Amino acid sequence: xxxxRVLIAHSDEKIKEEVLNSIESLDYAEVVGTAETGEDTYTKxxxxxxxxxxxxxxxxxxxxxxxxxxxxxxxxxxxxxxxLIIQDKEVSEERVVETLKKVGTKLNTFVRMPFGKRALDVLxxxxxxx
Numbered sequence: 001x002x003x004x005r006v007l008i009a010h011s012d013e014k015i016k017e018e019v020l021n022s023i024e025s026l027d028y029a030e031v032v033g034t035a036e037t038g039e040d041t042y043t044k045x046x047x048x049x050x051x052x053x054x055x056x057x058x059x060x061x062x063x064x065x066x067x068x069x070x071x072x073x074x075x076x077x078x079x080x081x082x083x084l085i086i087q088d089k090e091v092s093e094e095r096v097v098e099t100l101k102k103v104g105t106k107l108n109t110f111v112r113m114p115f116g117k118r119a120l121d122v123l124x125x126x127x128x129x130x
Contacts, residue, residue: 004029004123007050009041009067010085011059019054019085029123038062045071050080052123057084065098 006029010016016034023029033048035041038059045053045067057064064084072079 004052005032005048005050006030006123007033007035007041007044007048007053007055007080009035009038009044009053009055009059011036011056015056015085023054023123026123038064038067042067042070045080046074049075049078052083053080054083054085057086 006023008016008019008023008031010019016036020031020034023031029052032050033044035044035055038056038061041053041055041059042062044050055064055067059067062070064082068079068082
């Protein structure tokens with residue numbers, strides 16, 4: 001079986017490491033890269049073509065929604081499934097609705113830290129669809 005290719009994007013090394021360690025424990029997924037900024041995330045999506053992206057929602061210059069929109073413009077149908085990581089502050093309901101309207105099925109979920117079983121269920125679902 002072909003492994004699910006995962007990109008992890010976050011500016012906090014501790015969070016990135018937590019997500020990385022959780023995913024590396026799965027035999028059906030492999031981390032193909034990490035990124036620290038929105039711009040770096042976008043570039044790695046285009047170059048590495050992951051199946052799934054776990055990305056910080058509120059990067060400073062290019063946030064999660066903007067990354068998805070920009071990647072969709074470039075990749076058309078081959079856009080990965082996104083899981084946006086949110087932490088300290090709440091994301092307003094209107095921003096969630098706006099994101100879902102624009103992204104549709106390519107946004108799988110908002111993942112709250114700490115990274116836990118619910119987030120890994122995302123990959124389990126992806127494995128079943130592959």
